[in-house]
Amino acid sequence: MVNQVVNLKGLTLRNPVMTASGTFGFGEEFTDYVDLSRIGGIIVKGTTLLHREGNPYPRMAETASGMLNAVGLQNKGVEYFIKSIYPRIKGFQTNILVNVSGSNVEDYVKTAEMIQELDNIPGIELNISCPNVKKGGMAFGTSSSGAESVIKAVRNVYKKHLMVKLTPNVTDITEIAKAAEASGADSVSLINTLLGMAIDAETRKPKLSTVTGGLSGPCIKPVALRMVWQTAKAVRIPVIGMGGISNATDAVEFMLAGASAIQVGTYNFIDPSISSKIADGIADYCERYGFKSISELTGALIVDDKPIFEITCSK
């Protein structure tokens, strides 16, 4: 039997598979399709201090092997979550993390404080990477100083597991990851969506009401994998990898690149039962290759002593 348990600084997952925020609702939308007790955790929909209506329709465009979205953090606010949603989901036999977002530091802090009071929420994922809101979101995640300001403020009040979700829309993601680590993050999750755009040539109009939106799905996997690999080498805290994972092999690749756990996102839309299948598939992989523990996969990428990239650069 393969030991599937993964420990992320104070957060124990039964296996490394979580579901990404914004792709799994509050978990209850998926109970017809997945046994939640067979996955490591779920990250529920981005939650803000106050109700947000989100962006106007159309908010979605299909692209080659992926999709763009511009939902814009539609949610009913943290109070509604606490009163109406939490009581329904707190009994789920899996870790429930809340993705917390805001338009200023105070909003993040207040929301985190309120979530902290909930016994069955062992951690939050701080969203400093949403590309679809005018204020806050990605604005905090694209500079080290911005990331520090919000993470330090939340760290001051929030004592449970603090995961920070990073945006790929930066020159060097490792700089932001290092800033997150220095500011007290317990883990970093990456990548959020890549800023993109789609146009309807027939009407000469953008396909999204916001013109630009966040790209996700299998098409972004190579970019995500590269960023996870770079980040895992740059920080000591656990890295949670995501970006286009659609099967167990994809998940294994992210772990080999250095991820301690993974999140499944957009593919939940294609196969709502995919998360538990991936959990089973990672265990099968370990069995096949003689790994006694899934955590042994983390960073187990085999690279030559002198990677080609370094040889080329040293000339």
Place this chain on the structure above:
Amino acid sequence: MIEMIMDMPKSYIMDCRLTEKRILNNRYFLMIFQIPFQLADVQPGQFAQVRIDGSPTTFLRRPLSICLLTSKNELWLLVQIAGEGSRKLSLAEPGDMVNMILPLGKGFSKPDQTDKVLLIGGGVGMAPMLILGKQLSETGIHVSFLLGGRTESDIVLTEEFTKYGELHCTTEDGSIGEKGFVTNHSLLQTTDFNRIYTCGPKPMMQAIAKYAGEKGIECEVSLENLMACGIGACLCCVEDTVEGHVCTCTEGPVFNTKLLKW
């Protein structure tokens, strides 16, 4: 709203065998699938999220309205060839397995037994009108169908519709039925309906909603907003209603027009 999700009837991911493909004309085809087990309580207006394999450009599932569900667990889906997804789907052959999630969404509400009901379908939007008409006629309600399209080839499955009610047609070019739009059809002048159900192109449904609103007729429309997940997770398919942005996939696709900001 969101609270209702827990009360939604169960839906399933299943592989269904295509047993028959009827090419109706060069733009429409009917697919008949064998459902592996009996689905309890399918409401007219609910839909299936159909997987289209083997193409990067059809990454997402395609929502298709349930056209009919027979006592032998045969599922009918009416498809209009409109884009890459429907074209790929048209290549499936009897014997092929197609993966789908169903039944999804909320369907049309039940009328009163004494209501005079009119079912209006525009183009491929006529699909849910067949199962609705069948169900209503089986409960003893008199059904009038009004099908509309640009031209003759938009009017399909007429022999099926006539099994469950009286059939009226309009086409914009007059090639079949009365010439013009559904809202101009003489039936609306001669009969006082007090409930209209419709599915079709948005301008058509908006014109019907306006007509119904002016006459004080209850009106339900089935929306076709772009969807990604179909199960209330992605929040992409929202319609702006008097209650704010709501998911078409879980709160609809059928809405009473009083809820819409049309």
